[in-house]
Amino acid sequence: MIVLDGRQLATTIKEELATATQAIVAAGGKKPHLAAVLVGDDPASQAYVRNKVRSCEQVGFDSTLIRRPATTTQEELLQIVRDLNADNTIDGFIVQLPLPNHIDEHAVTLAIDPRKDVDGFHPVNFGRMAQGLPAYLPATPFGILEMLKRYEIPTSGKEVVVVGRSNIVGTPISILLSRKANPGNATVTICHSRTENLADHTRRADILIAAIGQAEFITGDMVKRGAVVIDVGMNRVDDASREKGYRLTGDVDYAGVAKVAGYLTPVPGGVGQLTVMALLLNTLKANQKEIFG
Numbered sequence: 001m002i003v004l005d006g007r008q009l010a011t012t013i014k015e016e017l018a019t020a021t022q023a024i025v026a027a028g029g030k031k032p033h034l035a036a037v038l039v040g041d042d043p044a045s046q047a048y049v050r051n052k053v054r055s056c057e058q059v060g061f062d063s064t065l066i067r068r069p070a071t072t073t074q075e076e077l078l079q080i081v082r083d084l085n086a087d088n089t090i091d092g093f094i095v096q097l098p099l100p101n102h103i104d105e106h107a108v109t110l111a112i113d114p115r116k117d118v119d120g121f122h123p124v125n126f127g128r129m130a131q132g133l134p135a136y137l138p139a140t141p142f143g144i145l146e147m148l149k150r151y152e153i154p155t156s157g158k159e160v161v162v163v164g165r166s167n168i169v170g171t172p173i174s175i176l177l178s179r180k181a182n183p184g185n186a187t188v189t190i191c192h193s194r195t196e197n198l199a200d201h202t203r204r205a206d207i208l209i210a211a212i213g214q215a216e217f218i219t220g221d222m223v224k225r226g227a228v229v230i231d232v233g234m235n236r237v238d239d240a241s242r243e244k245g246y247r248l249t250g251d252v253d254y255a256g257v258a259k260v261a262g263y264l265t266p267v268p269g270g271v272g273q274l275t276v277m278a279l280l281l282n283t284l285k286a287n288q289k290e291i292f293g
Contacts (some may be wrong), residue, residue: 001258002151004230004265006143006273009150013277014059020284021060032287033062034118034280035084035093039077039103040070045096048276052094055276061283064090074103078111085113091286092118092136094279115292118282121168130175134291136282141173143274144209144230146281148183153207153228153263156185161201163218163251164211165192169232173209198222210251220256228263232271 025031034056038049049065056063066080077095084093093116099105114124120138128135137145148155160177164170170190177186191201192212202208202222210218211232223229233251250267258264265271285291 001261002263004147004151004228004263004270006147006265006270009147010273010277012150013146013274013281014055017059017061017277017280017284024287025060030089030287031060031062032280032283033064033089033091034283035064035066035087035090037066037068037077037080037084037093037095039068039072039096040100042098045098049096052276052279055280059280061280064093070100072100072103074107077103077108081108081111085111085116090116092116092283094119116286118279118286120172120282126167126172129172132179132181136285136291137176137278138168138172139275139278139282140169140211140232140271141176142278142281143271144173144232145176145183146274146278147230147265147271148207148228151263153183155183155207158186158206159204160186160188160207160209161191161205162188162209162211163191163198163202164209164213164232165190166211169211170209173211177207212251214251215249216251216253218252218257220253220260223257223260225260226262227260229257229261229265230271231265231267234267234272 036049036052038045053063053065084090095108109121112122114122117125118136120136125135129137155177162170162174174188174190177184178188189201191198199222203224205224205227207228209230215235215237229252231250231252235249236246237249239247248268
């Protein structure tokens with residue numbers, strides 16, 4: 001079995017981004033500038049944003065972190081979004097999810113200028129993606145595409161099964177892998193909580209993408225021998241033997257699936273590493289005005 005090493009790929013992409021940034025500056029251009037808005041004190045969100053800021057520094061991007069308490073009102077957050085939309089020094093920005101319950105995430109997403117929507121969540125970018133037009137791709141699906149491409153995993157004509165139908169991962173990756181592109185040209189099935197006889201579907205998959213949000217849900221008997229298995233999950237499982245009292249695991253039972261899979265992503269160290277890189281790649285595109293001109 002081959003481990004799909006997200007950390008090693010991320011290192012390679014960081015080197016490429018750093019080289020691109022140096023070339024932009026040498027030509028008299030402006031460094032790519034990514035801003036992140038963090039509302040509240042969710043530990044996972046804080047860790048994600050720290051990783052994004054640190055990655056910006058490593059590749060030579062400028063970065064801005066805007067932190068606000070969980071008591072921030074929706075209108076206050078919308079004003080921050082409007083200010084970032086109007087700030088010509090900012091190439092792209094994200095509003096870290098999840099937001100506090102009193103804030104409408106959909107309203108915030110709609111308020112972001114699609115030209116700065118480097119998370120790829122705005123309906124304009126989603127629609128452009130669905131029609132095969134240039135768009136900022138959602139970061140996790142973009143990261144999955146980069147992994148498939150850089151490991152030279154063929155997708156044309158292959159059977160792909162996606163477990164999970166969120167607008168952040170499941171639905172967009174199903175669209176991307178069915179498009180006339182490389183990676184792409186696959187036959188894609190989306191499975192979810194209402195799917196009957198789920199294992200009958202997953203066992204047909206040449207490429208199985210698990211994004212259902214349930215720890216170790218995909219077991220070895222659900223996987224076709226030699227399949228490519230991409231685990232998008234990140235779950236905390238209680239573990240008294242660990243110093244922190246928990247361990248991180250994906251949506252795949254790694255030990256069991258490793259016995260039958262041909263390729264498998266680890267958790268941590270897999271897709272999550274490339275999600276951050278995809279965000280930086282989108283920011284570079286924004287800086288160079290590749291999508292909207």
